[in-house]
Amino acid sequence: MPLITHLECSRCRHQVSMARPPEAVMPPSFCPVDGGTLLIRYDMKALRMRARREQPAELAARPGRSAGMWRYAEVLPEMMPISLGEGWTPLLRSRRHAGLMVKDEGANPTGTAEARGVAMALSMMGAYDGGLQGRWPVAALSIGQAAYAAAAQRKAHLFLPRDLSPEDDLRAVLYGAEVHLVDGSVEQCRRRLEYEVNHRRTAQDAGEDPWIDLSAPQHPFRVEGGKTLGYELVEQMGWTYPDALLWPPGDATSLISVWKAFEEMEDLGWVAGRRPRIYVGEIAAGRFAAALDSSSLEIVAASGGRVLRLDERTMLVALSDWAMQEGVFLSPQGAAAAAAFGPLAGGGEVRPDERSVLVNPSAGWKDGDALLAALPLRRRGRFPTSLPVGGIITPV
Numbered sequence: 001m002p003l004i005t006h007l008e009c010s011r012c013r014h015q016v017s018m019a020r021p022p023e024a025v026m027p028p029s030f031c032p033v034d035g036g037t038l039l040i041r042y043d044m045k046a047l048r049m050r051a052r053r054e055q056p057a058e059l060a061a062r063p064g065r066s067a068g069m070w071r072y073a074e075v076l077p078e079m080m081p082i083s084l085g086e087g088w089t090p091l092l093r094s095r096r097h098a099g100l101m102v103k104d105e106g107a108n109p110t111g112t113a114e115a116r117g118v119a120m121a122l123s124m125m126g127a128y129d130g131g132l133q134g135r136w137p138v139a140a141l142s143i144g145q146a147a148y149a150a151a152a153q154r155k156a157h158l159f160l161p162r163d164l165s166p167e168d169d170l171r172a173v174l175y176g177a178e179v180h181l182v183d184g185s186v187e188q189c190r191r192r193l194e195y196e197v198n199h200r201r202t203a204q205d206a207g208e209d210p211w212i213d214l215s216a217p218q219h220p221f222r223v224e225g226g227k228t229l230g231y232e233l234v235e236q237m238g239w240t241y242p243d244a245l246l247w248p249p250g251d252a253t254s255l256i257s258v259w260k261a262f263e264e265m266e267d268l269g270w271v272a273g274r275r276p277r278i279y280v281g282e283i284a285a286g287r288f289a290a291a292l293d294s295s296s297l298e299i300v301a302a303s304g305g306r307v308l309r310l311d312e313r314t315m316l317v318a319l320s321d322w323a324m325q326e327g328v329f330l331s332p333q334g335a336a337a338a339a340a341f342g343p344l345a346g347g348g349e350v351r352p353d354e355r356s357v358l359v360n361p362s363a364g365w366k367d368g369d370a371l372l373a374a375l376p377l378r379r380r381g382r383f384p385t386s387l388p389v390g391g392i393i394t395p396v
């Protein structure tokens with residue numbers, strides 16, 4: 001198991017200790033100099049010595065190796081994992097497009113790639129406040145985060161928009177979360193959560209427990225869990241890089257995490273060659289609007305890929321097409337990445353003799369309510385019966 005040496009800013013390389021400062025609940029979440037994402041760094045010399053003894057193929061065949069993301073224990077912090085079986089999601093071959101595969105992160109226990117980072121964050125938190133029994137509650141923004149809090153036997157304070165569906169309400173309550181309903185969007189939920197977390201930080205002196213903030217996808221512990229997606233992609237492709245990645249916008253997956261995985265694997269001699277070109281389908285406006293942060297955009301540029309801006313309708317056409325023709329219910333973000341494939345293949349930027357991977361960050365059913373509202377469906381009372389003739393390409 002590797003030894004963590006420090007945290008390092010992904011922008012300015014400023015280094016921070018992993019030890020908890022006396023006045024704080026956890027180590028810092030962001031760079032104190034420029035607010036950049038902090039990355040967990042290991043003693044790579046010790047890791048390299050180990051990697052020389054054990055090549056990845058042997059490591060993969062070792063008896064008793066975990067079937068999920070914890071199979072990469074050699075390159076993860078040493079701890080007792082809080083796990084619901086996340087990781088090792090299917091890599092499916094497209095039935096229609098030569099060379100194209102789908103990495104379906106919707107197969108994770110909570111239906112999203114976020115499970116990897118959240119499992120890691122809750123596992124690491126145990127090392128800071130007394131192990132698996134967990135004294136401090138967590139502040140959460142998704143039902144999946146509440147599921148992992150339950151697995152870690154911690155109370156979750158879950159901030160959700162007031163107009164949530166009855167199914168989501170049921171799941172949140174069953175996971176034992178204390179639900180705080182907020183008027184407005186997820187962004188307003190995030191602001192309210194931050195306010196409450198800051199309040200609990202100052203109330204600590206009065207004997208009140210602090211809340212641990214799980215919600216930021218750029219948190220160093222979440223990035224560290226998210227990197228296992230990068231290791232998995234390379235292992236599932238026979239320890240080689242794909243030529244291109246079709247990447248979704250939004251928070252569930254993180255390019256910073258996957259880029260960190262590539263860097264570490266190259267350092268260990270587990271993979272070589274050109275890193276994949278990354279193409280992102282962005283939805284510019286509307287209810288499914290999603291974009292990338294500036295650090296991720298820098299990675300896209302460095303990879304030799306680019307961002308394609310799409311409208312909501314193009315995304316919805318790709319979503320229904322993949323469901324009907326391939327049996328894969330992509331999320332709106334996954335469908336945005338899928339919609340980028342058409343123009344890229346048409347223009348020869350992605351070729352059939354190449355190996356391309358479409359990353360679907362979460363299960364389409366998680367966005368069922370929004371999709372019901374957005375798709376033109378034939379309806380029998382409350383329920384849809386079919387898409388109109390001509391699908392959603394022809395207006396009805």
Ligand SMILES: [Zn+2]
Nearest residue numbers: 009012031036
């Ligand atoms: Zn920095």
